[in-house]
């Protein structure tokens with residue numbers, strides 16, 4: 001691989017693997033506190049808390065899945081590695097670290113991430 005160039009085959013392999021992982025994660029059922037037949041209020045509260053945490057994690061997974069799928073589409077139409085915000089090239093080192101990064105490091109910093 002030439003330094004400074006994006007290894008698209010490697011990026012695709014990682015994106016496909018990540019998509020599979022996320023889909024599996026999102027396919028798992030969330031425990032439903034409503035199915036609890038009997039328990040103390042504290043137990044109920046902690047179960048609600050856990051459900052909310054699961055939902056928050058799921059929300060994050062879904063966001064990430066959207067990014068992974070957008071990156072795969074970009075690979076298909078040849079725009080992969082272009083910042084969706086400013087249109088400049090995303091540094092290959094950044095894509096190596098985060099293959100589904102939609103923006104360059106400058107835009108990511110500006111967005112406060």
Ligand SMILES: [Zn+2]
Pocket residue numbers: 083084085086087088103104105106107108
């Ligand atoms: Zn940018």
